[in-house]
Amino acid sequence: MADTVKTTRTTRAGSMREARETSPTSDTRTRNTTRRAPQPGPQTKALHAERERYLPRGLSTYHPVYPATASGARVVDVDGNTYLDFAGGIGVMNVGHSHPAVVAAIHAQTDAYSHTCAQVLTPPPYIALAKRLTEITPGKFAKKALLINSGAEAIENAIKIARAFTKRPAVITFENSFHGRTNLAMGLTGKVRPYRQNFGPLAADIHAIPYPYCYQCAFNRHDGACCHSWEVALERAFLTRVAPEQVAAILVEPVQGEGGFVVPPAEFLPSLRAICDQHGILLIADEVQTGFGRTGKLFAVEHSGVIPDLIVMAKSLAAGLPLAAVVGRADIMDAPLPGGLGSTYGGNPIACAAALAVIEVFAHSGLLERAQTLGAATLARMRVWQKRFPLVGDVRGLGAMVAMELVRDRARRTPASGETAALLAEARTRGLILIKAGLYDNVIRLLMPLVTTDEELAEGLDIMEESLAAVSAQPASAFNGAH
Numbered sequence: 001m002a003d004t005v006k007t008t009r010t011t012r013a014g015s016m017r018e019a020r021e022t023s024p025t026s027d028t029r030t031r032n033t034t035r036r037a038p039q040p041g042p043q044t045k046a047l048h049a050e051r052e053r054y055l056p057r058g059l060s061t062y063h064p065v066y067p068a069t070a071s072g073a074r075v076v077d078v079d080g081n082t083y084l085d086f087a088g089g090i091g092v093m094n095v096g097h098s099h100p101a102v103v104a105a106i107h108a109q110t111d112a113y114s115h116t117c118a119q120v121l122t123p124p125p126y127i128a129l130a131k132r133l134t135e136i137t138p139g140k141f142a143k144k145a146l147l148i149n150s151g152a153e154a155i156e157n158a159i160k161i162a163r164a165f166t167k168r169p170a171v172i173t174f175e176n177s178f179h180g181r182t183n184l185a186m187g188l189t190g191k192v193r194p195y196r197q198n199f200g201p202l203a204a205d206i207h208a209i210p211y212p213y214c215y216q217c218a219f220n221r222h223d224g225a226c227c228h229s230w231e232v233a234l235e236r237a238f239l240t241r242v243a244p245e246q247v248a249a250i251l252v253e254p255v256q257g258e259g260g261f262v263v264p265p266a267e268f269l270p271s272l273r274a275i276c277d278q279h280g281i282l283l284i285a286d287e288v289q290t291g292f293g294r295t296g297k298l299f300a301v302e303h304s305g306v307i308p309d310l311i312v313m314a315k316s317l318a319a320g321l322p323l324a325a326v327v328g329r330a331d332i333m334d335a336p337l338p339g340g341l342g343s344t345y346g347g348n349p350i351a352c353a354a355a356l357a358v359i360e361v362f363a364h365s366g367l368l369e370r371a372q373t374l375g376a377a378t379l380a381r382m383r384v385w386q387k388r389f390p391l392v393g394d395v396r397g398l399g400a401m402v403a404m405e406l407v408r409d410r411a412r413r414t415p416a417s418g419e420t421a422a423l424l425a426e427a428r429t430r431g432l433i434l435i436k437a438g439l440y441d442n443v444i445r446l447l448m449p450l451v452t453t454d455e456e457l458a459e460g461l462d463i464m465e466e467s468l469a470a471v472s473a474q475p476a477s478a479f480n481g482a483h
C-alpha cells in the first residue's frame, strides 16, 4: 500500500466537463490544491484487504487505488484523493473519462434497450457502427466489420477469418508482442513471463520472429543494423520452420504496446506488406493499443501508408465499454461459414452507442492534433531528463504514445526494473497514475487521455521529474534483485 500523498490536486468535475466541451486544450478547470488527501484512506485500506482476499493473485494491479469517480484526465478515489491519470485504463480513455457525449449516448441506449444478441435480433447500432468503422479505416475497397468483446477475442477472430480465407494454418508473429490472454492470443504473444508461463499447451503453427527493437536488439547489435535483422530472421523462418505458402497471416503491432512502446523504423510496415503480397499472406494490424487516436492518427498504420487486410481494434473504441472489432476486406471477412463468427454479447448496443459517440468526438474535437501536441511536449521534456538522469536510457514515441526506458547502466543498457517500479510508486504518492511495460518491465509508458490540458500535462510531467529525482537519489543497491 502507498504511504502518504505528498501533493494533492483536485478539480471539480463540473468545470472539467465544461472545459472539455469547449476545447480539449482549455485550461479553465478549477484546481483546489488546498484539500488534504489522506492516503491510503480507510475505504482504500478496506477495499485493498478485500481485493487480496477475494481476487486471484494472477489479476495483479499496478496501484492500490480504488476509483469513485473520474472525469477528463482525473480520477477521484473512494477516500477523496484526486489523481492525474496518465494510464487511461491502459489506453482505453483516449477521449477522457466520462466524456459527456459518450455518457449521453450510453444513457440513451440504456433507456431504449440493452441487449438482444446480434445473432438473434441485430441491434441497429451494431450495423451503424460497422458502417462507420469501414469508413474510417484505411483502404478504399469494400470492407465489413465484426464486433466482439475484447482485444484478445478480436485477435482470435482475425486469425480464424484469415485461416478460413487463405485455407492455410500458420501465423507469423513477433517477439516482445502482446495480443491477449486467451489461448490463441497467448500463443501469439511474444513474452513468456507472466503471459504464457504455466498455461500450455499453447496453439500450434505460430512462428515468432524478432521485432525491430533497436534499443534492446535481439541480435545484440547496437549499430542500427538490427533494425533489418527481422527480415533475415523471417527469410530463415520460411526456410527452417514454415513454408510461406502455409502462412495465413502476419500479425503485427504497428508500435509495440506492452512490449514497451517500440516504434519500428519507417520501412518496417511497407516491407512487411511487400512480403505478404509476394506470398499471398494476409497482413493483420493489431491496433488494440495504438488505435483510436493514440498516435496522432486514428490508426497507427496511417503513418506508414500501409493498408492491412484486417485491422483489430478495441480499448479506446468505446471509451471503457467492452467492445472490440475486426475490420477488413469484405471478401476476407466473408470467408467463415454462417454461424462461424459471433458471440452472445459482441456488439452490445450500449457499447456500440458509446463507440459511435467516440467516433463523433474524434471527428469534431481536434483530438488527433492534440495527440501530436501532447506527445511532442512530453518527448521534449523526456529528452531533458535523459540528459539529467543517467537512469533514462531511451525516450521514444509516436504521437501521444510516449515512453522512456530506464537502465542501470547506459553502456550495457541493463534494464532498471526495480527503479521503474519505484518510480511508479513515487509518482502515485504525488498524485499521478503511471504504468510500465517492456520485456524487462523497465519502460514507463504514457497513455494519458487526449483531453489532458496543458496545465495537467505540465503538472504530470513535473511529478514525473520529481519522482525520477527521488528514485535517482537512491543507491542502486536499493533496487538490486527488485522486479
Ligand code: PLP
Pocket (backbone or CB within 6 Å): 090, 149, 150, 151, 152, 153, 155, 178, 179, 180, 181, 253, 257, 258, 286, 287, 288, 289, 290, 314, 315
Ligand atoms: N493486443 C494489444 C496490442 C493489446 O495491447 C492488448 C491489451 O493490452 C490486447 C491485444 C488484448 O486486449 P484485451 O485485454 O482487450 O483482451
